[in-house]
Amino acid sequence: GDSVTQMEGPVTLSEEAFLTINCTYTATGYPSLFWYVQYPGEGLQLLLKATKADDKGSNKGFEATYRKETTSFHLEKGSVQVSDSAVYFCARSKGNNRLAFGKGNQVVVIP
Amino acid sequence: DTGVSQDPRHKITKRGQNVTFRCDPISEHNRLYWYRQTLGQGPEFLTYFQNEAQLEKSRLLSDRFSAERPKGSFSTLEIQRTEQGDSAMYLCASSSGGQGVFYEQYFGPGTRLTVT
Numbered sequence: 001g002d003s004v005t006q007m008e009g010p011v012t013l014s015e016e017a018f019l020t021i022n023c024t025y026t027a028t029g030y031p032s033l034f035w036y037v038q039y040p041g042e043g044l045q046l047l048l049k050a051t052k053a054d055d056k057g058s059n060k061g062f063e064a065t066y067r068k069e070t071t072s073f074h075l076e077k078g079s080v081q082v083s084d085s086a087v088y089f090c091a092r093s094k095g096n097n098r099l100a101f102g103k104g105n106q107v108v109v110i111p
Numbered sequence: 112d113t114g115v116s117q118d119p120r121h122k123i124t125k126r127g128q129n130v131t132f133r134c135d136p137i138s139e140h141n142r143l144y145w146y147r148q149t150l151g152q153g154p155e156f157l158t159y160f161q162n163e164a165q166l167e168k169s170r171l172l173s174d175r176f177s178a179e180r181p182k183g184s185f186s187t188l189e190i191q192r193t194e195q196g197d198s199a200m201y202l203c204a205s206s207s208g209g210q211g212v213f214y215e216q217y218f219g220p221g222t223r224l225t226v227t
Contacts, residue, residue: 004153032213043115044154044202044218051213089153093213097167098144101153
C-alpha cells in the first residue's frame with residue numbers, strides 16, 4: 001500500500017493567503033518525515049524535516065508537526081508569496097536507506 | 112557549488128536503444144541513490160549504493176536496468192533496449208550513511224528521458 005498520501009489536486013491561492021497541504025503516512029516503525037519542494041526546472045530541495053513525534057520542522061515560514069496519533073505531517077504557511085509557487089512532496093523514511101514520497105501537490109500563488 | 116550533478120539533463124532516444132546516465136554525488140557522501148519520477152507522481156526508489164556496493168534494488172529495477180558505482184564516487188545508470196514506459200525523470204541523490212540512522216538526502220536536478 002501507499003506509504004505517504006497527499007491531498008488530491010493542485011492548490012491555487014492568492015498572495016498572502018494561508019496554505020495547508022495535508023499529508024498522512026503509514027505508521028510502520030518510527031520514520032523520519034520530510035517536505036521537499038520542486039521549483040520549475042529544478043531538482044528536489046529539502047524544505048523541512050522532523051525525526052520524532054511532536055517535533056516541528058520549520059523553514060522559510062513553512063511549518064509541519066509530526067503527529068503520531070493522527071499519522072500526519074501537514075505543511076502550513078501563514079502568508080504565501082508568488083515565489084512559493086512550486087510542487088511540494090511529503091516523504092517518509094523507509095528503513096534507513098530510502099525515501100517514500102507522496103504524489104505531490106502543485107501550488108500556484110496568484111498575485 | 113558542490114551539490115549533486117547529473118548528466119545529461121535531457122535525453123531523447125528511440126525505442127530499443129540503450130542509454131546511460133551519470134551522477135556525481137556530493138564528494139564526502141558515501142551513499143548514492145537512484146529514483147524515478149513519472150509525470151504527476153512522486154519519486155520512486157530504484158536502488159542505492161554504500162560506497163561501491165549496491166545494497167538494495169527495487170522491484171522497479173527490471174533486468175534491463177543496471178547501475179554501477181565502480182570507485183565509490185560517481186555512478187552510472189544504464190537502460191538497455193529502452194521502452195516508451197521508461198520515459199521519466201531519473202533522479203540521483205546522495206547522503207552520508209551509517210547504521211540505524213537516516214541521513215538527509217540531497218537531490219540532483221535529474222535527467223529527463225524521453226523514449227520515442
